[in-house]
Amino acid sequence: MQCQVCNKRTATIHLTEITDGVRHEMHICEQCAAEQGIAAQSQMSINDLLSNLLASQPSDDELLGGGDEVSACPNCGFTLDRLQKEGTLGCPHDYEVFQHSLLPLIQHAHNGSTTHCGKVPSKVPHDTKKLVELSSLPGTGAGHPRRGLRASRRTARPDEAAGVARDSTLWDAGVHG
């Protein structure tokens, strides 16, 4: 598709604007977009994604039966509206502080997953490592950790299942450091 501004280069940026229910599309190349101040930020698509998700998601109450308790992170002062503008969070604690609001966004960005399964820093406590390892078991990785818990309860010995149940409280154990 040709750029609608210069009519020479290939259009690689596709903008859609809906005003009063009327849809307007624009297809432009990177260079023309940059000249018009549209593509200056490499994070534009990510910001758009975040912005759209945050704007379109149901209220926390609808989703989770309860929202985040604070509007600003006590550690860094970050507020969620900044995520829409800046595309990044303020500090690692924001993942806890705004967990309920962030979960739908995280789920959308990661193909439905909200739980890490993969490498764990060697310095984290043994229990935490065990928990992540359990999430990495086949059929338990994607989604909420409690899915892993149910799977373990079906397959593990009683003592192992009890171990998992104890560990599950660690999901709220917070950020290391």
Next chain:
Amino acid sequence: MKLTDISNDINDWFSGSGPLADIVVSSRIRLARNLAGHKFLHSCSIEEKSKILEQLKAVLMSLDLGDEVFYFSVDQAPALSRSFLVERHLISRHHAMAKGPRGVVIARREFFTAMINEEDHLRLQVLMPGCQLSACVEQIDRIDNDVEKHVDYAFNPRFGYLTACPTNLGTGIRVSVMLHMPALKMTGQIEKFLAAAKDMNLAVRGLFGEGSEATSDLYQISNQVTLGVSERSIVSNFESSIIPEMVEYEKIARRQLLAKQVDILDDKIARATALLQNANLISSQEALSLLSHLRLGLNMREHMQASTPAIDRLCALKNQNAGADPDRGLSIRTINRLFMLTLPAHLQLNYGKSLDAAHRDALRAKIIRQALHQPT
């Protein structure tokens, strides 16, 4: 070490070697990490950024990488040097254009770079030629472990490695391969490849960001999901499924060209060779596009024993950069070398001063003419 020490030659990952190198130009793995106890970069004061920079710089410079390692201060570098680092994929465009204290640690052979204070506090990156993702992940895992001995990473048992942007959360890993897909474009099937990549939840970009794929026929494909799947699974999926499928698309298109559209193939290579050998002015985009056709011709001869008049003439060209073996035919390495060394910042850095676009086009054409000179 100065940038001019490396600017006169291509780096290892762009040498045209390695497994499946006729289509998979290079493999890259990047890890995003942040230090516990610090805000994410966007919220950091200058002082906090400086503290993070100094801490990580000291750790990275102390690592034993089996290669000479040097540090480059990105915030204090002139624009030309920053553009050069972007052209060599040693830093991201975002890192080049950001503000505040930031830098990059680079291994001399350029298989490893670590951007400090990019979007995250630390972005480790390993690059290798051809299809070598397993080797990349082993190496970056080792380096990551060594760094972690000296610092505490921000980590949460549920969300994994905590990143400034939630889209990198979990493993923080970005696995990517750069693919050369000229035949898919020539046969009008590139949309099929792009649709397949989308179906596989992959991001597709050009060599130098969005838009550049149209000229160089080089496509970087990378994973988008970083949470809920392990590093090894992502790599394994690339190696066992994604890459073989993509490579097969291009191979089928190359076979189609030979079987049904050999005149078109021959014409593209003949035109590219003639223009590159004779042009007095050539833009970067045109050079990338024409060199792509030469690379296709050489690879089709080597891997498919293809023979057309234009490919035969191309293969008969003497290699001006073969060193000890100057009679050897034109190589992929030479093509890649021309590709990289005629990029705008490379040209200017090697010339020793900044040049306007017209002078760059003239210098670029001269370098290419000399390299593809037909001996009498």
